[in-house]
Each structure stands twice: as structure tokens, then as C-alpha cells.
Amino acid sequence: MSIQSTRKDILLMVAFTAAVLTMPIWLSPIGAAYPDLLQKFAIFGIFAIGFNILFGLTGYLSFGHAAFLGVGSYAAVWSFKLLTMNVLPAMFFGIIIAGLFAVLIGFISLRRSGIYFSILTLAFAQMSYNMAYSVLTPITNGETGLQLSQSDPRILDAAMEGTGLPSTDLFGMSLSGYPGFYFCGVLLIIAFYISLRIFRSPFGLKLAAIKSNQKRMSYTGFNTRPYLLAAFVISGMYAGLAGSLLAVTDPLAGAERMQWTASGEVVLMTILGGVGTLFGPLLGAGLIKYFENIFSSYNEQVLHQMFGFLPDFLENIMVFIVNPFVGEGWSLTLGALFMVVVIFLPGGIMEGLGRIWTWIKKDRSKSADDSGPVIKERTSEG
Amino acid sequence: MDDIVIQILNGLDKGGAYALIALGLTLAFGTLGIVNFAHGALFMLGAFCAVSLQKILTISQKVRDPSITFFEAYKETPYLEIWWGDAGLKIIEYSVPLSILLAIPVMMLIGIAMERGLIRFFYKRSHAEQILVTFGLAIVIQEIIRHFFGANPIPQAAPDFVSGSANVGALLGLGDTLVYPWWRMIYFVFAMVIIGGVFAFLQFTTYGMVVRAGMADRDTVGLLGINIQRRFTIVFALAAVVAGLAGVMYTPVLPPDYHMGMDFLVLSFVVVVVGGMGSLPGAVAAGFLLGILQSFSSMNEIKDILPGIDQIIIYLVAVVILLVRPRGLMGRKGVMET
Numbered sequence: 001m002s003i004q005s006t007r008k009d010i011l012l013m014v015a016f017t018a019a020v021l022t023m024p025i026w027l028s029p030i031g032a033a034y035p036d037l038l039q040k041f042a043i044f045g046i047f048a049i050g051f052n053i054l055f056g057l058t059g060y061l062s063f064g065h066a067a068f069l070g071v072g073s074y075a076a077v078w079s080f081k082l083l084t085m086n087v088l089p090a091m092f093f094g095i096i097i098a099g100l101f102a103v104l105i106g107f108i109s110l111r112r113s114g115i116y117f118s119i120l121t122l123a124f125a126q127m128s129y130n131m132a133y134s135v136l137t138p139i140t141n142g143e144t145g146l147q148l149s150q151s152d153p154r155i156l157d158a159a160m161e162g163t164g165l166p167s168t169d170l171f172g173m174s175l176s177g178y179p180g181f182y183f184c185g186v187l188l189i190i191a192f193y194i195s196l197r198i199f200r201s202p203f204g205l206k207l208a209a210i211k212s213n214q215k216r217m218s219y220t221g222f223n224t225r226p227y228l229l230a231a232f233v234i235s236g237m238y239a240g241l242a243g244s245l246l247a248v249t250d251p252l253a254g255a256e257r258m259q260w261t262a263s264g265e266v267v268l269m270t271i272l273g274g275v276g277t278l279f280g281p282l283l284g285a286g287l288i289k290y291f292e293n294i295f296s297s298y299n300e301q302v303l304h305q306m307f308g309f310l311p312d313f314l315e316n317i318m319v320f321i322v323n324p325f326v327g328e329g330w331s332l333t334l335g336a337l338f339m340v341v342v343i344f345l346p347g348g349i350m351e352g353l354g355r356i357w358t359w360i361k362k363d364r365s366k367s368a369d370d371s372g373p374v375i376k377e378r379t380s381e382g
Numbered sequence: 383m384d385d386i387v388i389q390i391l392n393g394l395d396k397g398g399a400y401a402l403i404a405l406g407l408t409l410a411f412g413t414l415g416i417v418n419f420a421h422g423a424l425f426m427l428g429a430f431c432a433v434s435l436q437k438i439l440t441i442s443q444k445v446r447d448p449s450i451t452f453f454e455a456y457k458e459t460p461y462l463e464i465w466w467g468d469a470g471l472k473i474i475e476y477s478v479p480l481s482i483l484l485a486i487p488v489m490m491l492i493g494i495a496m497e498r499g500l501i502r503f504f505y506k507r508s509h510a511e512q513i514l515v516t517f518g519l520a521i522v523i524q525e526i527i528r529h530f531f532g533a534n535p536i537p538q539a540a541p542d543f544v545s546g547s548a549n550v551g552a553l554l555g556l557g558d559t560l561v562y563p564w565w566r567m568i569y570f571v572f573a574m575v576i577i578g579g580v581f582a583f584l585q586f587t588t589y590g591m592v593v594r595a596g597m598a599d600r601d602t603v604g605l606l607g608i609n610i611q612r613r614f615t616i617v618f619a620l621a622a623v624v625a626g627l628a629g630v631m632y633t634p635v636l637p638p639d640y641h642m643g644m645d646f647l648v649l650s651f652v653v654v655v656v657g658g659m660g661s662l663p664g665a666v667a668a669g670f671l672l673g674i675l676q677s678f679s680s681m682n683e684i685k686d687i688l689p690g691i692d693q694i695i696i697y698l699v700a701v702v703i704l705l706v707r708p709r710g711l712m713g714r715k716g717v718m719e720t
Contacts, residue, residue, distance in 0.1 A: 112705075120700075120704055123697035126694075130690075130693035131690055264517060271514055328528070332521070335520075335522040336522050343515060
């Protein structure tokens with residue numbers, strides 16, 4: 001890594017930090033600037049970044065990552081219940097317990113690769129999900145989900161007064177609304193920085209080498225297993241952090257967070273944005289959460305208003321066409337969009353942007369002079 | 383003894399469903415090399431063939447109800463009843479078995495459309511991408527179904543003739559306490575017939591022989607001037623039909639809803655892996671084995687010792703098999719063994 005690229009990275013980080021912290025401003029024109037949604041952007045951004053460290057760098061497709069998210073949530077809520085409403089211990093436990101869980105699952109699952117790895121992780125996640133629903137009810141509170149209650153011990157907090165449920169805080173600072181978003185945002189920036197360092201480090205290069213040819217790596221006398229396990233655990237800890245943040249913003253945890261469709265969602269985010277790129281997973285997470293929010297709030301009346309400028313019969317046709325894709329049908333849009341991306345744009349949105357960029361550059365250079373083809377510059381090596 | 387027999391019987395119908403879905407998955411994998419995450423959706427589509435047929439058959443007209451004389455009362459009467467009287471009612475009663483006739487061409491078409499329209503572009507791409515695109519397809523299919531049929535399960539009735547329970551105990555000479563629903567038994571027999579049919583097709587027909595040859599060495603068969611691609615497409619359609627029929631016949635056991643496919647898919651994949659990727663007998667054997675194991679582990683005696691075991695037994699078996707014997711119970715050596 002030359003000094004040039006370090007300088008570039010610093011610039012990147014500065015720009016990224018600025019972008020995240022000003023999100024409430026530049027997202028307001030599209031109606032996304034309210035704390036609930038912004039928090040979701042940040043949290044699922046962290047989740048997707050972590051997933052990308054495993055899937056993007058090593059190519060191991062885990063279909064059970066939601067298990068770590070769920071474990072992180074449960075750990076955080078238990079910390080709220082037993083220790084204190086302060087979020088730092090909750091996050092600490094969320095990350096550590098999800099990490100331990102990932103060590104266990106990763107140690108076993110990583111003995112196989114390819115589709116077998118996917119199915120092993122899927123099996124473990126389903127096991128956790130089913131257990132959380134049935135035998136582990138004392139810990140997880142089954143179908144109701146784990147919630148705070150007035151009678152929780154909270155041994156580190158002063159005796160509670162008043163009747164309402166306590167809310168999460170950071171040393172007395174309440175974390176609801178915008179402070180909550182900024183808290184998640186700062187963590188997102190830290191998470192992104194760590195992921196950037198991993199991408200640029202020799203460790204990251206080794207992971208990428210495992211992806212491109214694991215056999216060759218092991219023929220050179222290189223034991224790949226510890227590196228894979230490290231990547232798996234790191235991404236599990238990211239998921240744990242995201243899970244505990246979910247609990248911070250809304251202190252309850254349910255088993256449905258661990259279901260395999262939830263694992264599928266993070267895969268979708270990563271693929272949609274661009275596997276193995278730095279920004280892709282973030283973009284994907286943001287897009288999916290944004291459209292989920294916007295699309296699922298539409299209904300027929302809103303659509304009639306939207307297409308109100310058209311003549312009546314055209315309006316009805318448009319509403320008829322669009323209606324199945326919004327509201328409850330949001331998943332349909334998601335599934336279709338996802339298929340389109342996998343079929344035509346395997347590199348996700350980042351590849352699309354890259355192509356547009358190359359095209360613009362080519363166009364300009366063609367008109368200026370006949371210089372050689374511009375090699376596509378990628379934002380990362382992945 | 384009674385307990386053991388009843389648990390085995392309980393496992394058979396579920397095992398039959400697993401085996402049929404896993405058989406289709408294995409056919410698709412063995413011929414086209416495709417890991418099809420949309421296969422559960424095909425199962426679900428089959429079930430909804432039965433729902434649609436029932437809906438079509440019971441299209442009704444409002445008719446004045448003559449049994450109530452105090453006021454003008456109307457009741458919904460299906461056209462079939464108006465036209466044909468009791469024969470029409472009989473047809474409605476047998477809507478689930480009749481759906482088989484509907485499901486075969488429909489699933490065949492869906493299978494061919496799916497293979498020609500999407501799957502064939504993914505032969506050369508990695509398994510991960512195949513999983514992802516078929517996963518997307520599964521979401522699309524199930525959302526379309528939800529759009530038309532709603533999110534709630536739609537119960538389907540088996541014909542009255544077989545809606546009761548069979549006194550299995552008396553048949554086997556084990557006492558009268560052992561009863562078992564007829565329909566589940568029919569499901570098991572049906573599954574066996576379908577499985578037998580598929581195996582006979584592959585084993586005893588020239589067409590099947592060529593398909594098997596293509597599974598073993600696709601290029602050589604192609605060099606002999608045989609359009610192996612078309613045959614594989616037909617096999618994929620066959621897999622879709624098998625999944626669809628499994629779905630049709632399962633509707634009286636489990637009221638179909640739009641996400642039943644996903645629920646079965648995960649289990650079926652586990653079944654395929656346990657049986658060995660690409661091994662047809664393995665898929666069938668593992669299907670029944672896991673079905674029976676699951677029903678045994680839900681016995682109270684076992685749950686007392688190991689609480690919650692019934693929820694995870696299948697996954698547990700899968701994990702152990704994958705770690706100890708990665709090619710599965712009957713997988714060939716060297717197929718997907720990394």
C-alpha cells in the first residue's frame with residue numbers, strides 16, 4: 001500500500017463520515033430523514049458490512065447470519081434487564097456473545113465449503129430459531145419475544161422511580177430520536193473504518209486469495225482455516241453489534257429475527273449493493289430499507305393521487321399495474337429486483353455505477369482524443 | 383409396540399413429502415447441475431393447483447333456499463350442483479384427486495418455462511449465484527400467490543370416503559387402539575407410486591437410459607448426436623411435476639398457504655444433503671428416514687429426556703452427516719465432496 005492510497009483512504013473516511021453525519025439533511029428531500037429509518041439504515045448497514053467481510057472477501061455464502069443478529073439482540077436485552085439501561089454493556093455483551101456463538105458455529109461449518117457450508121450455516125440458524133421458539137423459552141420468552149419489565153433487577157442502576165418502563169441511555173443521555181441515530185451513525189463509521197482496514201490489510205488480501213483459489217493457497221503451505229474462522233467470527237460480531245443496536249433502539253428481541261428469511265435479507269442487501277465492494281453492502285442495505293419503508297406505505301388511494309395527472313382510464317391502468325408491487329406486495333418488488341440484479345448485474349449497484357463511470361469517461365476521452373481504453377477503476381479490491 | 387408402529391406411520395407421510403421434493407431437487411441437480419432454491423415454490427404451486435380447481439368447481443350462483451319459508455332466503459349453490467345434481471357434488475368432493483389431472487400439465491409448463499426462461503442461463507455460473515437467483519424467483523412466486531390467494535391457509539378437504547381413520551391395529555393384529563388417517567396412508571402409497579414411476583422411467587425406458595447416460599457424461603452423449611439439453615429440460619419439468627403432485631396431495635394434510643414452500647424447502651435441502659447430492663435413491667431413503675426420525679423424536683418419552691429434540695433433530699442429523707460423511711448416505715465418491 002503506497003502513501004497515495006493511504007491518503008485516498010483518509011479522504012474516503014472523511015467524506016464517508018461527513019456523509020453519514022449529514023444524512024438527516026441530504027436525505028430529507030426523498031422523505032427518509034426521520035430517526036427511525038435512519039437508525040435502520042445504520043444498523044442494517046453494519047450488518048451488511050459485516051456479512052460482506054465473510055461473503056465478499058472469502059466467497060463463503062452463509063445462509064444463517066441472522067442467528068448472530070438474534071443472539072446479539074437477546075444478549076443486549078438481557079443486559080438491559082439484569083445490569084443497567086446503559087447501552088455500552090449491552091453492546092459489549094451483544095458483540096461478545098455473538099462472537100462466541102460464531103466461533104462455535106464457524107469452527108464446525110468451515111470444515112466444508114461451497115453449498116455444504118451454506119447448508120450447515122442454514123441448519124445451525126434454523127436450529128437456533130426453533131430452539132428459541134420452544135425449549136429456550138425461559139431465556140427467549142418464546143413467541144412473545146423478550147421484553148423489559150418493571151420488575152427487572154437492573155442491579156447497576158439506581159432504584160427506579162416512577163411507573164413507566166425505562167428507556168435506553170448512554171450515561172444518562174437518552175437514546176431515542178436523533179441522538180439514537182447519531183449513536184448508530186458513529187458506530188457505523190467505526191464499523192466501516194474497521195472493514196476498510198481489513199480490506200486493505202494483508203489479512204484481507206489473504207481472504208481474497210482464499211476466494212480466488214483456496215486449493216492453491218493451501219498448496220503453498222498455507223493453513224486457510226484460521227483465516228476463514230477469523231473472518232467468520234468478525235462478521236458474526238458485526239451481526240451481534242447490529243442486533244444489540246436493534247435492541248438499543250427498541251428494547252425487545254424476538255425469535256423471528258433469526259429466521260432464515262432474515263438471513264436471506266442480508267444476502268439480498270449485499271448482492272444488491274455489490275459483493276466484495278466497500279460501499280456496496282451499505283448502499284444495498286439503505287436501498288432495501290428505504291424502499292421497504294416507502295413502498296409498503298403505499299396503497300391504492302396514494303397511487304390514485306400519484307397518477308392523478310393522467311387521464312382517468314390511463315390512471316386506472318397504471319394503478320392496476322403498480323398496485324401488486326407496493327404495500328403488502330413489497331416483497332414481490334424486492335424479489336424481482338433481486339433476480340434482475342443477479343441475472344444482469346452480478347456485481348450489484350456498484351458494478352452498475354462502475355459501468356456508467358467507464359462509459360462516461362470513454363465518451364469524453366473519445367471526443368477529446370483517441371486515448372486508449374480507460375481501465376475501470378474500482379473502489380476496492382474484492 | 384403400538385407406539386413404535388404409530389410413529390413409523392406418522393413419519394411415512396411427511397417422509398413421503400420430503401422424499402418427493404428431494405427427488406425433484408436431486409433430478410435437477412443431477413441433470414442440469416442446478417441448485418434450485420425455487421423447488422419449494424413448485425411444491426407450493428402444486429398445492430395451489432388444488433386450491434384453484436376447488437375454487438373453479440365451486441363457482442356458485444345465489445339460489446333461493448326453499449327450506450326456509452318465513453322470508454326470502456338465498457344460499458350459494460355451485461353451478462355443478464345445479465347442472466348435474468348429486469354427480470356435481472361428487473365432483474366437488476373429489477376436487478383434490480382431480481387436481482392431479484390439472485397439476486400435471488400446469489406444472490409441466492411451469493417447469494419448462496422456468497428452465498428455458500431462467501435456469502439455462504445459469505448452467506455455467508457458480509452455485510452461489512444459482513442459489514441466489516432461484517431464491518429471488520421463489521420470493522416472486524410466493525408473493526404472486528399471496529397476491530391472488532391471500533395470506534391465510536386455505537383448508538382443502540379429502541373425499542368423504544377416505545376422510546376417516548383406518549383401524550391399522552386390527553389389520554396388523556395389534557389391538558384396536560391403533561388408528562391412522564386414511565388420507566395419510568394414501569399419501570404414502572401415492573408417494574411410493576410416483577417414486578417408483580420416476581425410477582422406472584429412468585431405468586427401463588430408452589429415454590431414461592439416455593438421460594442417465596447424460597448425467598454420467600454429458601459431453602459424450604452430446605457428441606453422439608443426441609440433443610441432451612432438451613431431455614434435461616424435460617427432466618426438469620418432470621421434477622416440477624413431481625413437486626407439484628406432492629403439493630396437491632399434501633393439501634388435505636396441511637392447509638396450503640403461500641410460504642409452505644419455503645418451510646419445506648429448507649428441510650428438503652437437508653434431506654438431499656443427507657442422502658447425498660445427486661443420488662436419487664439417497665434422496666428417497668433420506669426423506670423417509672428423516673420423516674420417521676422426526677416423528678419418533680416428537681414422542682413424549684424422548685422429549686422428556688432431551689427437551690426440544692423434535693425441533694432440531696433433522697438439522698442435527700444433517701450437521702453430523704455433513705461432518706462425518708460429506709458425500710451423504712448414498713452419494714457417489716467425488717461428487718461435491720469438498
